[in-house]
Amino acid sequence: MKRNWVRAIEGLIVPIALLLFWQAVCSLGFVDPRKLPSPIAVGLRWAAYIAPEAPFDAAKDFAPTWIFSGEFFRDAMGSLWRVIAGFVVGAGLALPFGLAMGASDTMYRYLNPLLQVLRPIPPIAYIPLSILWFGLGNPPAIFLIALGAFFPVLINTIAGVRAVDSIYLRAARNLGASQMTIFRRVILPAATPYILSGVRIGIGTAFIVVIVAEMIAVNNGLGFRILEAREYFWSDKIIAGMFSIGFIGLAIDTLVNRLNAHLLRWHRGLDS
Amino acid sequence: MTPLFVTDAPVNALKAALPAHIEVRGVSKMFRVPGGEVVALKDINLSVGAGEFVCLLGPSGCGKSTLLNAIAGFAPPTAGTITVDGRAVKGPGPDRGMVFQEYALFPWMTVAQNIAFGLEIKGQGRAQINQRVAELLETLKLTDFRDRFPKDLSGGMRQRVAIARVLALDPPVLLMDEPFGALDSLTRRSLQDELLRIWAALGKTIIFVTHSIEESIYLADRIVVMTYRPGTIKADIQVSMAHPRDGAAPEFNALKKQLSGLVMEEQSRHEQAELKALTTD
Numbered sequence: 211m212k213r214n215w216v217r218a219i220e221g222l223i224v225p226i227a228l229l230l231f232w233q234a235v236c237s238l239g240f241v242d243p244r245k246l247p248s249p250i251a252v253g254l255r256w257a258a259y260i261a262p263e264a265p266f267d268a269a270k271d272f273a274p275t276w277i278f279s280g281e282f283f284r285d286a287m288g289s290l291w292r293v294i295a296g297f298v299v300g301a302g303l304a305l306p307f308g309l310a311m312g313a314s315d316t317m318y319r320y321l322n323p324l325l326q327v328l329r330p331i332p333p334i335a336y337i338p339l340s341i342l343w344f345g346l347g348n349p350p351a352i353f354l355i356a357l358g359a360f361f362p363v364l365i366n367t368i369a370g371v372r373a374v375d376s377i378y379l380r381a382a383r384n385l386g387a388s389q390m391t392i393f394r395r396v397i398l399p400a401a402t403p404y405i406l407s408g409v410r411i412g413i414g415t416a417f418i419v420v421i422v423a424e425m426i427a428v429n430n431g432l433g434f435r436i437l438e439a440r441e442y443f444w445s446d447k448i449i450a451g452m453f454s455i456g457f458i459g460l461a462i463d464t465l466v467n468r469l470n471a472h473l474l475r476w477h478r479g480l481d482s
Numbered sequence: 483m484t485p486l487f488v489t490d491a492p493v494n495a496l497k498a499a500l501p502a503h504i505e506v507r508g509v510s511k512m513f514r515v516p517g518g519e520v521v522a523l524k525d526i527n528l529s530v531g532a533g534e535f536v537c538l539l540g541p542s543g544c545g546k547s548t549l550l551n552a553i554a555g556f557a558p559p560t561a562g563t564i565t566v567d568g569r570a571v572k573g574p575g576p577d578r579g580m581v582f583q584e585y586a587l588f589p590w591m592t593v594a595q596n597i598a599f600g601l602e603i604k605g606q607g608r609a610q611i612n613q614r615v616a617e618l619l620e621t622l623k624l625t626d627f628r629d630r631f632p633k634d635l636s637g638g639m640r641q642r643v644a645i646a647r648v649l650a651l652d653p654p655v656l657l658m659d660e661p662f663g664a665l666d667s668l669t670r671r672s673l674q675d676e677l678l679r680i681w682a683a684l685g686k687t688i689i690f691v692t693h694s695i696e697e698s699i700y701l702a703d704r705i706v707v708m709t710y711r712p713g714t715i716k717a718d719i720q721v722s723m724a725h726p727r728d729g730a731a732p733e734f735n736a737l738k739k740q741l742s743g744l745v746m747e748e749q750s751r752h753e754q755a756e757l758k759a760l761t762t763d
Contacts, residue, residue: 292742381586385600386576395599401589438756476590476631 233300247446256450259435282434286458288431289420292348293462296355297416301409303356304363308405311364312371313397329365333358333419337426351423357414358419366408370401403477413466417459432458501533501687502567502654504553509562511548511713522548523559524712532654534690535681537698537705539741541749546691547659553588553689554580554657566655576600579648581728583660585640587632593643594619594628600651615681618646622676638669641708649680658690662697674700695741699734700727705741710748713756717744 229249235241236248243251260282266273311317311325333354340350374397382396424433432455439447510522522545530536538546551557553564555574564571566578574580587596593596594615601611619625622642632640641661648656658677662670678701681688698705699721707717719741723733 285742377582377584377586378588380574381580381582381588382599383556383574384554384576384578384580386603387599388603391603396588399588401592474632478589478633 219452244443244445245448251446252449252453255444255446256453259447259450275359282454285432285435286352286454288428289424290458292351292423292428292431293356293413293416293420295348296352296420297359297413299352300356300359300416301363301412301464302467304360304408304412305367305405308364308367309371309393309398311402312368312401313393318368325364331362333415334422337422339423341427346427348428350427351420355419355421362411362415363405363408366404366411367401370404370408373399373404388432395446403474406473410463410466410470413462414459417462421455486501500654501675501685503532504528504530504655504687504689505563505565506530506549506553507563507565507571508550509549509559509564511552511557512560518572518714521712523552524714525713526562526713528706528715530687530689532687533685535690535701537702537710538627538689538691539693539695539698539705539745540713540716541693541710541745541752543633543752544708544710544748546708548713549708550657550659550689550691553655554578576604576651578652578655579645579651580658581641581648581656581658581661583663585632585637587640587643587646589632591753592629592631593624596632596643597646597650600647604651610746614650621649621680636669637665638673641665641673645677645680649684651712652684654687656686656688658688660691660693663694670697674728677701679714693745695738695745696729699737699741700729707741707744708748710752716748 232246233249236243236246236251247255260280262276262279263281264271264279266276271279300368307321311321336354336357337350338355344350345355377391378396378400382392387395420431421436424431425437428434432451436448436451439445439451506526506528509523509526510521513520513522526549528549538549540546548557551560553571555571555578558571563641571578590597592601597615597618598611601614606614615628619628624639624642624646627635627639627643632643634694635643644661662673664671674697677688680686690698690701694733702721704718705719705721706715707719708714709716719737721737723731727734
């Protein structure tokens with residue numbers, strides 16, 4: 211088992227090499243800096259994006275809030291808020307439907323064919339309809355994000371409930387459990403590994419959809435900022451925005467993963 | 483030897499839960515399979531006295547687990563009746579505690595939570611549950627493992643938890659479906675002794691399914707040998723040796739020889755049937 215810092219350094223070698231190569235290509239003038247700005251230019255632009263816009267004014271600013279007053283934080287908060295709102299709506303609808311479809315064969319027979327047709331339609335394809343139905347602003351964005359989160363959570367919940375080993379049901383019935391108790395204390399926990407992996411995929415999809423939704427329907431957030439930068443030909447800011455999305459996505463996934471590992475500490479095989 | 487109970491309370495409670503008498507009358511069970519029907523059980527008549535330890539012995543496919551599942555109430559028989567203390571079996575219930583070969587512990591619950599499950603369903607108070615769980619942990623030597631999850635336990639430990647879980651509800655009957663079949667021989671022996679100790683102390687009626695001849699002789703009052711399809715009772719043998727039984731004793735070996743003859747006849751019928759099925763396909 212290697213030490214953590216050794217592994218961290220190993221993981222940095224390729225990215226640093228690529229950055230150096232990229233910087234060299236730019237410094238030697240091989241590319242048009244408007245099309246591919248150098249990493250240094252991106253870094254500076256990124257720093258400016260993250261930094262507070264106004265200088266610190268001791269008279270009216272409170273230091274901890276001032277640090278997070280930059281444009282980046284406003285955008286990130288805007289995007290995260292939409293992801294969370296959309297995810298809560300989508301997963302909140304998917305969970306009861308999934309549990310019902312998993313537990314009841316009748317529900318499954320009636321709803322599964324419809325589900326199989328709707329599932330392959332990417333949320334992006336709903337953009338025109340979502341604007342027709344909800345206009346511009348947050349409502350269509352949240353609708354699209356909810357759609358993105360809905361299907362992975364639904365599919366995994368159905369699979370999780372259907373995969374519950376019948377021996378647990380027999381053991382519970384033998385101990386005198388009612389149908390309601392079996393559902394709540396056996397089926398639900400037995401299905402959590404599936405449900406949580408659906409949650410992880412659902413949040414990932416929600417994060418993809420939020421960027422797209424912000425490009426068409428709202429005027430803040432990380433997706434909007436990238437599109438805005440394109441209009442001004444700020445390619446360095448486009449790239450800074452993309453990296454911001456990458457790091458925030460990683461942070462969310464790490465967080466969800468930690469949560470899953472805690473909730474599934476009883477589970478045999480944990481994927482990371 | 484560890485005391486079976488730390489307090490008198492469960493011993494007093496036990497006096498209420500006397501072992502039960504089981505009557506199996508004319509029980510048959512058919513299974514539909516592609517291209518026909520399998521008669522798993524055919525006209526089984528079996529009377530198990532209160533407090534008796536009966537082993538159902540036979541090769542795979544002789545219907546011994548089917549019979550156990552019918553008594554447990556998981557799969558009703560196609561014909562015939564089963565009664566426990568005069569009451570007809572209509573479904574699974576906590577009066578017939580089932581121990582499975584696969585343990586069937588709830589993996590998301592700790593050892594203590596698994597044992598408490600049946601008591602919670604029964605609606606007992608927290609203090610009462612905690613006391614009962616502590617006693618069972620003590621009885622089955624699980625106290626140090628109370629907060630572990632099943633995945634962190636060995637097979638033998640898991641089966642101890644499964645036994646404690648059904649004992650928690652103090653059932654008059656224990657139904658055991660090859661409970662020690664997946665354990666190594668040393669763990670198996672120690673759990674067999676544990677079970678005999680519990681049986682001697684608590685006086686349960688036990689029906690124990692196994693395909694191990696030694697195991698059946700080591701444990702049972704009475705060994706019921708079953709035939710391969712259709713499942714019927716081939717022999718019903720009383721074992722009167724005193725416990726603990728010595729596997730090297732002449733009496734033990736004579737019985738082993740007799741049972742081997744009976745079981746191997748059925749085993750070869752099983753193998754011939756499989757061969758026939760293979761050639762007709």
